[in-house]
Amino acid sequence: MSTHTNIARCFIVPPYLLDHIAKLDDPRLEHASHAAQRALASAPPYATVRRGEPAPGQKSMRSTPEAPRREAVAGEPSRFISDAGGSENLPGRLVRSEGESPTADDSVNEAYDGLGDTYSLFWEAFTRDSIDDNGMPLAATVHYGEAYDNAFWDGTQMVFGDGDGQVFVGFTNSLSVIGHELAHGVTQYTANLVYSGQSGALNESVSDVFGALVEQHSRGHSADEASWLIGEGIFSAEVEGQALRSMKAPGTAYDDDVLGKDPQPADMSGYIETDDDNGGVHLNSGIPNRAFYLTATAIGGNAWESAGRIWYETLTTEIKANTDFAQFAEATATVAARLFGDDSSEADAVRSAWREVGVTSPAE
Amino acid sequence: MKVTVTRSGGFAGLSTRWEVRVDEQPDEDAWLSLLRDLPWDAERRQAPQPDRYTYRIRCEPVPAARPEPREAVIGEQSLTGGWRELVDRVRSLDPSPERATPSRRDRGTSSTF
Numbered sequence: 250m251s252t253h254t255n256i257a258r259c260f261i262v263p264p265y266l267l268d269h270i271a272k273l274d275d276p277r278l279e280h281a282s283h284a285a286q287r288a289l290a291s292a293p294p295y296a297t298v299r300r301g302e303p304a305p306g307q308k309s310m311r312s313t314p315e316a317p318r319r320e321a322v323a324g325e326p327s328r329f330i331s332d333a334g335g336s337e338n339l340p341g342r343l344v345r346s347e348g349e350s351p352t353a354d355d356s357v358n359e360a361y362d363g364l365g366d367t368y369s370l371f372w373e374a375f376t377r378d379s380i381d382d383n384g385m386p387l388a389a390t391v392h393y394g395e396a397y398d399n400a401f402w403d404g405t406q407m408v409f410g411d412g413d414g415q416v417f418v419g420f421t422n423s424l425s426v427i428g429h430e431l432a433h434g435v436t437q438y439t440a441n442l443v444y445s446g447q448s449g450a451l452n453e454s455v456s457d458v459f460g461a462l463v464e465q466h467s468r469g470h471s472a473d474e475a476s477w478l479i480g481e482g483i484f485s486a487e488v489e490g491q492a493l494r495s496m497k498a499p500g501t502a503y504d505d506d507v508l509g510k511d512p513q514p515a516d517m518s519g520y521i522e523t524d525d526d527n528g529g530v531h532l533n534s535g536i537p538n539r540a541f542y543l544t545a546t547a548i549g550g551n552a553w554e555s556a557g558r559i560w561y562e563t564l565t566t567e568i569k570a571n572t573d574f575a576q577f578a579e580a581t582a583t584v585a586a587r588l589f590g591d592d593s594s595e596a597d598a599v600r601s602a603w604r605e606v607g608v609t610s611p612a613e
Numbered sequence: 614m615k616v617t618v619t620r621s622g623g624f625a626g627l628s629t630r631w632e633v634r635v636d637e638q639p640d641e642d643a644w645l646s647l648l649r650d651l652p653w654d655a656e657r658r659q660a661p662q663p664d665r666y667t668y669r670i671r672c673e674p675v676p677a678a679r680p681e682p683r684e685a686v687i688g689e690q691s692l693t694g695g696w697r698e699l700v701d702r703v704r705s706l707d708p709s710p711e712r713a714t715p716s717r718r719d720r721g722t723s724s725t726f
């Protein structure tokens with residue numbers, strides 16, 4: 250896959266951040282400071298804050314003897330939370346860096362903790378060292394915009410609005426939302442699924458899958474104990490709804506006088522062809538979301554250990570940017586057979602899940 | 614003449630529609646001037662960013678001499694200058710927007726796989 254050139258182009262850490270980090274003299278942040286100084290000194294396009302300087306196509310320098318000494322230990326995140334103060338200027342003012350104490354601002358602390366929980370899932374379950382698997386700093390901005398009802402990934406960092414207070418009460422309240430945004434970064438660095446139509450719905454679904462897994466992993470919930478909800482806690486009390494999406498039962502997350510009813514389809518018979526929302530990427534994601542839920546609950550236990558492993562391997566090794574639902578289904582089945590055996594209950598669970606949501610036909 | 618702004622996408626995937634009747638505005642000329650100067654036919658190639666909004670801005674009919682409605686689809690990150698001004702104006706004049714599920718594309722049978 251030729252994603253490395255794209256990565257080099259899109260993933261430059263903003264100079265303001267490098268500059269700030271480079272000037273830190275807190276001994277706890279020495280590693281980050283050194284990394285930033287090196288990045289500032291190095292020439293584009295590899296002026297990213299990376300631990301070691303892997304050549305394109307090379308995953309990591311961790312075992313290379315002549316690599317520069319790692320300033321930080323793999324397995325530890327480097328988080329940087331900024332405050333946009335209600336403006337739309339990114340990244341805003343840096344308010345909490347890795348290792349610093351909590352601030353008086355709940356949104357800042359929720360983002361900091363949520364990024365830590367997300368890092369932990371990827372490291373502990375998949376041995377992935379941050380978004381780029383090379384210790385990339387995790388940057389997030391809170392208090393973006395005025396009554397801004399959204400959270401997004403801009404290609405370099407996560408951004409969270411406060412909500413309007415009537416329908417949405419802030420987007421850092423939900424760990425699954427934070428995990429979802431960071432997972433967009435992981436997808437960008439791996440399969441780089443095109444954000445339109447079916448590949449876009451897969452991009453969305455993968456973010457929901459890992460967002461849900463971050464929450465489950467952090468709470469110690471098995472597949473049976475999990476809520477399988479995305480965005481629990483971001484609606485105000487006025488809204489008739491539990492969350493934004495349900496992976497278990499797409500289309501049932503909310504039914505409200507103002508918002509209407511959750512429009513997600515639960516299987517291919519409800520697939521929505523639309524020009525809105527980049528071809529319905531937040532709508533049709535319900536179909537692969539439910540396939541993941543069905544797989545995870547059929548296998549049982551902790552979803553990140555089995556179904557999550559299959560989806561992670563699929564995303565990082567098996568698919569291309571323009572993969573559609575049917576190709577993704579086939580890829581997960583291939584990976585499940587490779588990891589657990591063709592006759593395994595895991596592989597059966599995967600195949601059965603895609604049949605149940607109508608992506609593959611009963612005859613297959 | 615009316616201007617419709619439909620915002621879709623975003624993390625929530627909720628669609629919201631604001632609408633303004635331009636011919637009912639006291640500053641109709643200013644509206645017409647703003648609408649006329651917008652680059653409706655400009656090519657917009659910016660790649661979508663995950664979870665950002667998409668704006669569909671529709672004006673029908675404008676200008677008066679032109680029978681066809683004009684429409685532009687713009688990603689949130691490209692909504693700047695006159696486009697941003699137009700969207701902000703429309704939103705400020707329609708305090709109770711319509712929440713809508715995204716419009717389905719009309720294409721007969723839905724063959725998706």
